[in-house]
Amino acid sequence: MTSTEQRSGTVAGGVGESPTRPDGVVKVRGEFAYSSDLWREDMLWGATLRTPHPYARIRSIDISEALKLPGVKAVLTHEDVPGENIYGLEHPDQPVLAAEVVRYQGEPVAIVAADHPETARRAAARIDIDYEVLEPVVDSEAAMAPDATVLHPDHGSNVVRHVPIQHGDPDSATADVVVTGEYEVGMQDQAFLGPESGLAVPAEDGGIDLYVATQWLHVDQKQVAVALGMPVDKIRLHLAGVGGAFGAREDLSMQVHACMLAQYTGKPVKIVYGREESFFGHVHRHPARLRYEHGATKDGKLVYVKTRMVLDGGAYASTTAAVAGNAATLGVGPYVVPNVRIDCYGVYTNNPPCGAMRGFGAVQACFGYESQMDKLAAALGMDPVELRVRNAIDEGAVMPTGQVVDSPAPAARLLELVRDRPLPAERAAEADLRDLPGGVSNTTHGEGVRRGVGYAIGIKNVGFSEGFDDYSTARVRLLAVDGEPLVSVHTAAAEVGQGLVTLQAQIARTELGVAQVSVEQADTSVGSAGSSSASRQSYVTGGAVREACRQVRDAVLDLAAQRLDVARAGLELSGGKIASAEHGVLVELGELLGSTSIERIVEWRHRPTHPLDPVTGQGNAHVQYALAAHRAVVDVDVDLGLIKVVELACAQDVGKAINPDAVLGQIHGGTAQGLGLAIMEEIQVSGGVVRNPSFTDYLIPTILDMPPMAVDVLELADPHAPYGLRGVGEPPTISSTPAVVAAIRAATGRALTRIPVRPEHITSTD
């Protein structure tokens, strides 16, 4: 081992343990400051006026009545955007405030600041906008037709991105058994509980401090600066408490609006969306239409897969291009397929904008390919798990992009783990109503209830792909306070609930052998950490913190060698002491440091990825693959179409569980969101208009909807990743959905090609 490979730990709470969250106590006391809790004595409240039309031309905007309302301090429109009235995560195409055209229902047109939130809302309602209502483009296939209205003329067509992949010779491949299917995925919402919110505070230097709940401080900072026409360093972002994210905080929501109002009024301005506004305030999961054709030999080896996928990106691009890249590159699932043709399209329509949500393109594809695997198993007369195992990837497999899987990929083993778990007990003859479909609605005492079991496996890439310069920055400082060593870890990485704040401290304890670690508040005074998305923060920010700690440790040992006048080789930092095999303990770390502090700032990158060939779709686009498998057991009331999920078992390879309890938390929560997409969650859009923007009408799983979850965690190290870890957050969301649907199919015999499954799909009364 070289010195940088050594571990300094023998302190509790390091890597591989599950110390409790440092923010846990303040959260249970109600004292954790979320972005909606911020308060200043003289602050104003902001409100946003949104268009009711999916597609319309703005003829005029009259703000005069709004300005007359007592308490109103500012009413701003597109004319007041100080910088460029355009932003976007990957591709700037979205106005801060609509100027000439609105392209989706809920697009912001004007903003108001007032001394009471209700006054601000009433003032916004008094703004008079004259619209010329246009015919919206609401069908993703129609949007691609040659005669379709082009929604972004600068872009040339409504296709945001077409991702083709050609692997082997799909055109001449022939198979003994062929199954085809068309599938549809509805629009899911992240439905985080803490609504979009934040507080913009004007600073004395003419800049602005913005306290906000976000997933990536620096990408917000950059976009806000452009929109405000200010240098980046005048826009300082501070992470406020984040009430969940799941992809919905990747794009801007109220950030620029609050800063504009603060700049205009010279006062702190707070904006907090209500739940209804939140449904219009962030992007959603792309609805998808998927057409698949699978060919296999009669003994169940896949010969080819052909698929065409269309993802509805809605009115603005957001991350549609990257989502399409994921759906395509992961489009056949964790299976070895010698011949593949994939055409994946992400398109503009006048539907709500879609972008990042946990699973990011892999969710939609997985419903398609796993539905097909069940259909193929049925056509072959083969057990569905056996078919999957026969075709499962493992380390060394070649993906349709030509990328070789170069770390463990135990797809078969994960399937076998969930298959081999004991099944839950049969339903009792006199079952508790609460255990039956329909629950205490008392719709059945067991008559018409059938049980089904279903399986699925999914694959996800970890980190940003296709050549993106994906990195994180960590500042680690070691000092002594009252003679006791203390480590301070500072990154801009967003703690969104997942437990990154715990993990950063664990890494510092393991690397530096110091018990006391303080993880500083994330802000833009340190370099970018990248986004808390793509299951990437443990890997990338974890990697940055580890490397910074190692550089600090090397510097401490240099210092010890110099001060103690001993040889540098053989010195170790362990348990708060400097020691060597030759001399034993030489000095306490606190004593060595005295008033000296050692600080290192590290920018850390994972292995580079590469773009896909635009014609063949070949390329090493991903840094790491992650797998999870589920088994679902359901009881279905086939007369009423009601479903009770009895149990969900999950097996996932996490490479190395840095915090085993947090890993379980991710698997449980991801599984729940997958169940939601399977049987209840959909933003219902008709004619471009959202019909259910509330928690009364958009349903997410309650504690009654969730079954007990049995989890197996494998730790097969990825030799390329810090500690061998593999991103955890997204995989369980991906396979949960098709497993539940497969179980419902098994119980009902219905084809069920659309999610979420509704009662009428089961009863055929739609």
Added chain:
Amino acid sequence: MRVNVEVNGKQRTADDVWEGESLLYVLRERLGLPGAKNACEQGECGSCTVYLDGVPVCSCLVAAGQTEGRSVRTVEGLADGDKLDPVQAAFVAEGAVQCGFCTPGLIVAAHDLIARTPNPSDAEIREALAGNLCRCTGYEKIMDAVRTAAAAAGGGQ
């Protein structure tokens, strides 16, 4: 209008309250108690759960004026100084907190359940907490936390 209400054992007065304001708004914005959370504004998510005269309510659905002369206990009023309530301690210990936005409401609801039903069955826990949405945990560790809290509360009696 002026609202006089006892909150966490102390008599409080809020002035200039607009008639349309909810108890949740007054707690959060006028009395400096942001522990109860606003996540749906229509009584679906339970994030704003507080005790009103000893009964858990969604404070977003209670008009502030209705609380005149009554008694409110919020999540901030559950701990005894530095000593967490057993429900709070169990949520931390069992890893039932991720983003934590639902946590204050769930803690009040679980606190009420355990007070009414000292040894709740799993079915009773699920039924009692069905009005509190959580988006992060899938509820598995929340179940663990409530079981642990019930055992701790029972052990102390």
